[in-house]
Amino acid sequence: QQQVKQSPQSLIVQKGGISIINCAYENTAFDYFPWYQQFPGKGPALLIAIRPDVSEKKEGRFTISFNKSAKQFSLHIMDSQPGDSATYFCAARRGAGSYQLTFGKGTKLSVIP
């Protein structure tokens, strides 16, 4: 049972454009929603994270939008750059005291010049 569904699987965006990746979750016990960025040959690195009591969080060009009633959250990358080309994973954590993350299946983003 996939508890975090991520779409699209792949995304091609022109330089300067907006990249949008969506995730939906089922378990209402999730209380922390991070996004990870992974480059080939590297482990995932935390990009930005949000808690369900906040509807939006922005850090530089990266914004998370969170809709608790719809159980959906999304990552927006503004002014996308070729250096943003990577695989992005949304994730969810169930409850304080646990570090166990449930990941979406990932979105491969390609930003073309």
Place this chain on the structure above:
Amino acid sequence: KAGVTQTPRYLIKTRGQQVTLSCSPISGHRSVSWYQQTPGQGLQFLFEYFSETQRNKGNFPGRFSGRQFSNSRSEMNVSTLELGDSALYLCASSFKGGAQNIQYFGAGTRLSVL
């Protein structure tokens, strides 16, 4: 500060063998989690250790086991390897009580089972 170190980076084994992977967390981090990453299934949680105790275990067969030492270093073991065990195995460490309980991942050990 050094990051999460995983050794070896690459490993080739044959079916039926067993393998041990090692993870050294960031200094001061006492929580270590392991994940399996494959193209088909993505990132799947294996287990989580804190202060030498296993706190959570994912839905993997008993062939997958792990442990954590008093210095927080962790090992995972896979016995009787199967072709389907070929994957990137990632270790992540966290500082309990740290901001947002951020998990820092290592670069992983790529295991190929022939």
